[in-house]
Amino acid sequence: MKEKLLSEKFYQAMKSKEPRYPNRKALILPALHQAQAEYGWLPKEILAEVAEYIGVHEAQIREVASFYTMYNLKPVGKMHLKICTNVACCLRGADELMEYAEKKLGVKCGETTPDGMFTLSEEECLGACTTAPVMMANDDYVENLDIQSLNHFLEKVKHEH
Amino acid sequence: MPKCTIDGKEVDFKAGENLVTVAKRAGIEIPVFCYHPGLSVVAQCRMCYVEVEKMPKLQTACSTQAAEGMVVKTQSEAVKKGRAGTMEFLLLNHPLDCPICDKAGECDLQDNSFGHGSEFMRHSEERRTYVDVDMGPVIQKNMNRCIHCTRCIRFGEEVAGIHEMVAIKRGNNIDITTIDGKQLKTEYAGNYSDICPTGSLTLKDFRFRKRAWMLKKTPTVCEGCSKGCNMEVQHEGNVVYRCVPRENLEINKYWMCDEGRFNYQYAQDPSRIVDPMRKAGESWLVTRWDELLTALRNDSGGEDVLFLVGTDLTLEEMKSVQEAARIWAPRAAIRSFGTPGVESSAQDGPKDGILKMKSKTSNLKGAETLGIPPLLGAAKSTVVVVFRGGRAELPRIEAKKAYGVGVFLEKERNSVHAILPGLSFLEKDGTILNHQGTSQTLKRALLPRGKSKALGEILMLVLNQKSSEVNP
Numbered sequence: 001m002k003e004k005l006l007s008e009k010f011y012q013a014m015k016s017k018e019p020r021y022p023n024r025k026a027l028i029l030p031a032l033h034q035a036q037a038e039y040g041w042l043p044k045e046i047l048a049e050v051a052e053y054i055g056v057h058e059a060q061i062r063e064v065a066s067f068y069t070m071y072n073l074k075p076v077g078k079m080h081l082k083i084c085t086n087v088a089c090c091l092r093g094a095d096e097l098m099e100y101a102e103k104k105l106g107v108k109c110g111e112t113t114p115d116g117m118f119t120l121s122e123e124e125c126l127g128a129c130t131t132a133p134v135m136m137a138n139d140d141y142v143e144n145l146d147i148q149s150l151n152h153f154l155e156k157v158k159h160e161h
Numbered sequence: 162m163p164k165c166t167i168d169g170k171e172v173d174f175k176a177g178e179n180l181v182t183v184a185k186r187a188g189i190e191i192p193v194f195c196y197h198p199g200l201s202v203v204a205q206c207r208m209c210y211v212e213v214e215k216m217p218k219l220q221t222a223c224s225t226q227a228a229e230g231m232v233v234k235t236q237s238e239a240v241k242k243g244r245a246g247t248m249e250f251l252l253l254n255h256p257l258d259c260p261i262c263d264k265a266g267e268c269d270l271q272d273n274s275f276g277h278g279s280e281f282m283r284h285s286e287e288r289r290t291y292v293d294v295d296m297g298p299v300i301q302k303n304m305n306r307c308i309h310c311t312r313c314i315r316f317g318e319e320v321a322g323i324h325e326m327v328a329i330k331r332g333n334n335i336d337i338t339t340i341d342g343k344q345l346k347t348e349y350a351g352n353y354s355d356i357c358p359t360g361s362l363t364l365k366d367f368r369f370r371k372r373a374w375m376l377k378k379t380p381t382v383c384e385g386c387s388k389g390c391n392m393e394v395q396h397e398g399n400v401v402y403r404c405v406p407r408e409n410l411e412i413n414k415y416w417m418c419d420e421g422r423f424n425y426q427y428a429q430d431p432s433r434i435v436d437p438m439r440k441a442g443e444s445w446l447v448t449r450w451d452e453l454l455t456a457l458r459n460d461s462g463g464e465d466v467l468f469l470v471g472t473d474l475t476l477e478e479m480k481s482v483q484e485a486a487r488i489w490a491p492r493a494a495i496r497s498f499g500t501p502g503v504e505s506s507a508q509d510g511p512k513d514g515i516l517k518m519k520s521k522t523s524n525l526k527g528a529e530t531l532g533i534p535p536l537l538g539a540a541k542s543t544v545v546v547v548f549r550g551g552r553a554e555l556p557r558i559e560a561k562k563a564y565g566v567g568v569f570l571e572k573e574r575n576s577v578h579a580i581l582p583g584l585s586f587l588e589k590d591g592t593i594l595n596h597q598g599t600s601q602t603l604k605r606a607l608l609p610r611g612k613s614k615a616l617g618e619i620l621m622l623v624l625n626q627k628s629s630e631v632n633p
Contacts, residue, residue, distance in 0.1 A: 044341070057324040059340055066329035 005049055010038055014053065024054050028064050032071055041072040069124050076119040077112045079157055082136040085122050088129035093146070097133055098122065100147050104154060117161060118154075165231040172227075180222035180233060181209055189235055192244065192273040194251070194358045195310035196223035199415040200319055206251070206310050208273060210243040211235050219243045241277070248278035251308045254288045254333070255359070262306065264360030266373035270308060289333060297344035299419055300353050300362050307337050307361040313353045320416055321347040322515060337361075349515065351422040352415075355405055366423060367403040379606035380407055382593060384473055384552055384586040385421030387509055387520040389595030392417055394425065394587060394606040401425045401587060401606065412595065418516050427551055428585035428607075432571040435611025439579040450612070450622070453564075453581050458623045460544045460562050461490040467542035467560070470533055471553030471567065472499030472522040475591025475603060478616045479524070479531050482548050485620040493546075496536035497528040499553045504535035509596055518596055522553050523586075526594040547577060548616065551585045566619060582613035589615060 013034050014027065021027050031050050036042055042065055051058040065071045069082070081101065085094045098120075102108055105118050112119040128134045131143035135150070142153055162173040165183065172187040179202065181191050194206035204224035211222045214232040219239060234240060252274065259265045291304035314326045314337070325339050325346060339345060345353070354364045376395040383390040383404070390413035392404045404425050406417035427433065436447045461468075468486055470479050486493050499522035503509050506529055509520040528535075539557035540547075544564075547555065551568030555576045563576065567583035574580055588610070591603045609615070614622075 057318075059324040059327045062329060062340065063327050067331045 005039075005045055006035055006053075007038060010034055011053075025056065028054055028056070028061065029068075032061075032065055032068075036071060041075045069121070072119075074110075075112070077116050078161065079117060080119045080121070080136075080138055082121050082123035082126075084124070084126045084128075084132070084134045084136075086125040088125075089133035092132040094133040097135070097145055097147065097150055100150060101154070104151065117158070163227075163229040165227045165229065165233065167233045168235055174227040176226075178227050180211060180220075180225050180227055183227045184211075184222065184233070184235060191222045191235055192269075192277055193223060194269055194273070194308060195312060197312050197315075197356055197415070200312060200315040200356075203311060203315070206308065207247045208244060208251075208277075210240050210247070212237045212240050244273075244277040245279050248274055249283070252278065252282070253284060253286075254305070255308065256288065256305050262360040263363045263368040264306075264357075264373075268360060269358035291336065294338055294342040295344060296339065296362075297346075297350065299350040299365060300345055301365045301368055302338075303361050303363070304336060304338070305361075306359045308359055309335055309337060310358055311337070312356045312358070313337065313362060316352055316356055317347065320352070320414075320515070321349040323347045326353075348419050348513070348517070349416060351417070351419050352406070355415075364403065371397060371402045376402060377606075379604050381586070381604040381606060382523070382601045383417060383421040383424065384523040384550065384593070384603070385418070385424045385521070386512075386518040387506075387523060387525050387596040388412065388516050388518045389523060389593060389599065389601050390417045390421055390516060391601070392421065394604075396587075396606050399607050399610075401429060412597075412599065413516055416516060420517070424552070425587060427570065428568065428587050429610070430570055433585075433610065434569050434571065434574060434580050435582050435613050437579075437581055437612060438574070440575075440577075445574065448579075450581070450614075453579050454619070454622050456579065457546065457564050457566075457581065458489055460564070461493060461546055463544070464492055465543040466490055466493035467540055467545045468493045468495045469536060469540055469545060469547045469549075469556070470495060470497050470528060471547070471549040472497050472520070472525045472528045473550030473552040473586075474524060474548060474567075474616070475550075475589065475593055476524065476527045476531065476600075477591050478548070478550075478589075479528060479533065481617050481620050483531065483533070485624060489624060490546075494542075495533055496540075497525075497533040498536045498540075498547075498556050499525055499528075501554055501556070504537065505529065506596060520596070522550075523595070524593040526596060526598055527592075530594060545577075549583075566616065568613075581619055582611065583616050583619065584609055584613055588613075 017030050035046050035050055039046055047061045048058050051061040083098050101120055105113050107113055107120055109120055109122050126134045133145045135142045135145055164171050164173055167184050167187055167189055170187050172183050174183045184191050191209045193209045195203055202224050204221040209222040210219040212234040213220050259271055293302045293304055296302045317326050318324050327340055329336050353362045375397050379394045381394050383392045391407040391409040393407050394401055395403050404422050408415050437450050437453045438445050439448050470482055500520050503520045506526050512519050539559055541559045544562045545558050545560040546564045549567035558576050563578050565577035565580040568585045569580050586603055587607045590605050592600055594600055
């Protein structure tokens with residue numbers, strides 16, 4: 001038996017969630033969320049451990065984890081910016097925002113700034129189309145964005161940290 | 162039996178059958194990509210649209226089970242439009258390189274595009290491209306051509322019992338690959354190429370060697386083990402280019418292993434001996450048929466003669482050896498040989514739980530049926546005559562004089578002192594019994610190579626007093 005990377009807390013949290021799901025496979029998403037909350041991102045070893053916990057092949061966990069954009073398969077910075085680029089946001093200028101953010105932070109979409117502060121990524125629909133364009137900054141929504149407010153937001157974050 | 166109506170035809174069906182199967186029985190072809198009768202149904206390619214009366218939308222035929230009184234239309238305007246739409250989506254990223262694609266001519270995507278798609282393309286965006294991983298010695302991957310039917314993933318998981326292919330990411334960025342880009346491990350990898358509906362997974366051994374439509378196809382049986390998988394030999398100009406499995410639901414279903422798939426190669430190995438040869442000192446000399454035939458007859462008439470019959474021969478060949486021996490070598494003992502350690506069908510059994518059997522020869526059961534006892538240990542006798550199809554593993558031979566009749570490669574010839582070249586399983590007709598006792602037929606695909614002769618002919622010539630007149 002390999003040494004477990006995930007803490008006892010993870011297994012306890014999952015134990016309490018188990019009764020709420022109809023079968024083991026339905027637990028994949030919450031388990032990945034829980035693991036990511038604990039570890040920050042999902043390295044292969046963690047995925048393998050989740051697979052072992054769920055009782056499915058590692059490949060299935062890989063497929064699920066790479067399908068959803070909210071699972072980080074690479075380490076992320078302190079502030080993870082996820083700009084929605086789906087239809088509503090796109091029509092309201094999300095592409096320009098992305099371009100601006102890339103220029104401002106000096107990284108490409110999907111990359112982390114060298115100081116480990118910002119990670120910029122593209123997100124699928126965040127379900128806030130009424131306030132498009134939208135971005136998630138860690139767990140918070142930043143809505144009704146434009147280049148000015150994005151700039152303001154980035155400056156504020158830089159200043160605070 | 163319950164009945165449903167497809168395109169105005171009344172069709173019987175068994176409960177649980179899907180519309181693709183039922184329609185096929187009625188002679189109506191429904192185009193599919195992701196559906197494969199040997200794999201689970203996922204209904205994700207959306208190509209098999211049909212219209213079912215009283216259902217509001219088009220249904221996927223693969224995931225719709227036939228029901229009593231169901232009225233299905235496969236050629237209505239709505240269906241045609243739906244399929245054309247699906248085709249257009251599938252081709253969004255598919256390169257238009259059929260002329261240089263190895264799959265062309267046997268490609269589901271090409272056929273269905275021709276049959277159900279549009280001649281024109283409306284989009285002009287750039288297509289996505291991938292850098293491909295090396296999938297190992299059997300399969301060449303070209304992800305640009307993939308339409309994500311996931312047949313390969315399901316094959317690995319459900320048939321080969323190994324979850325090595327994965328679909329990572331999603332949408333336009335999806336990548337069908339192996340875990341961490343590892344090479345394929347399964348010994349059934351060739352099937353990935355068979356079931357791939359596009360030129361995305363092709364056989365390294367076959368690609369760019371022959372166009373699919375130039376191949377002649379001979380239905381035969383694999384001689385790789387006692388399973389007796391049904392296969393098709395595809396050849397042209399007396400050269401085999403590949404072997405593919407043939408459907409037989411009782412034996413191999415739709416699959417075959419790589420060992421059987423590439424087994425044909427020994428038969429066209431340049432080092433295969435196709436001239437009558439004898440050993441002179443340390444070297445080998447090509448000689449005349451009549452010389453060896455006479456020598457074989459003279460040597461094998463005496464006492465202490467051992468006839469070894471490979472369990473890779475057909476029933477007909479084994480029987481002829483028995484009958485011929487009765488006349489010109491009545492005192493010869495006849496023993497069978499094949500796979501060391503698997504001398505009888507009681508010792509045979511599944512090797513990996515998928516298809517492979519422990520016995521590496523096809524006709525072990527046949528030798529038992531004819532009452533040929535197995536050879537145990539080494540072959541010790543004054544004269545030993547080995548009759549061999551090419552696959553049976555040669556035992557240690559301790560003899561003053563040893564003849565080999567059949568297929569031998571240069572590296573195998575030093576077990577004997579003279580070789581009378583015979584036919585491999587590709588060059589002969591015959592019957593073999595698989596491990597279940599099912600009798601199956603080998604079909605001749607190629608003409609004999611060089612001066613090799615059928616075993617029946619060799620035996621007849623030995624019997625013939627005038628063998629000195631045989632044309633060399």
